[in-house]
Amino acid sequence: MSTITPHAVIAFAGAHRIASGQLALVALKAKELLDRNDAATVLIFDDITSEQVEVDFRGSAEQVLQRLSATAAAAVAAEHPAGANVQETARGPGRPKLGVVGREVTLLPRHWDWLNQQSGGASVALRKLVEEAKRRGEERDLVRKAQESAYRFMSAMAGNQVNFEEATRAFFAGDQLRFEELSEPWEIDIRDHARTLAARALAPASAE
Template structure:
């Protein structure tokens, strides 16, 4: 089994310093073999895509810890990699599904006047709306991931609240300004989580 597909990529912090980064298996193996038990009790591991903290039971040897990792992640409903529906062999059917659309007369007149007619125009409008919605969803997910990590690791840092406001206001320059003097590893990881938090337009 490819563990990189079933486990998240993550980053481990000991205090304000990054001690390991990569797949969860890599991070767990690295810290287990390099840190003592006291440090492991203070270690915090964060999911690189969601900013959520990952709890790991470090009791026993490295193999014991890695074996326990399979228990929660193997049954996660969101791991679609191992739960893809069976696909039929052959070319997929790409059909047009008809349905009823209710519009005002002026809407129909406008649609009919567009190049390609009403159907082509409606399809274009739907695709544009889907793309716009996808962009907003990506921004929101990045904001939330950044917020989770900032709350856990930088909640008592100077200008934390100001930085948080700029994160949600979408002001990249001011956000960077407020976190510039923070601990380097924490600041850089926040920038990484916030990579998609600001609109490009």
């Protein structure tokens, strides 16, 4: 559970979506609902990670916003502590920060033969191979995070919905049509957001 997020959020009261957008605006909508009905249960989710976002709704709307602002300021200060750039500014002349660095690479003769035949030579070929591997790794990481986000939301909001287990199996199997079929009976707002999150994870796989 998080107390602050840089992303948009989405709030639910029970099975009904009540607001989405920036945290401060969503918090105000949730506060209005809770002031009218203090028995309501409101859950706020980060729209990217589906982590639940904790908001202290005590006091007035102004006090709620003040606490959110103070928490955000503290998070920024923690990420950028004073003096963090002292070492960088004190840096003397030398290689650029993103410059080429020479390191020893040990390969079999056939690997060197192949690299030397590539356009630009061994160094250029190695850099291209590294960049390609890095890109593929980042794509896999994005898919994994999207899967985790979708399942995190579904576990919190759809665990009691009909076909939940079968739908999640279809989701992790990459079967988008089957997932949508099985999630059709779910409460509309839960179903629609779950499908949005699932599409983020399933679209890259279906595009390959």
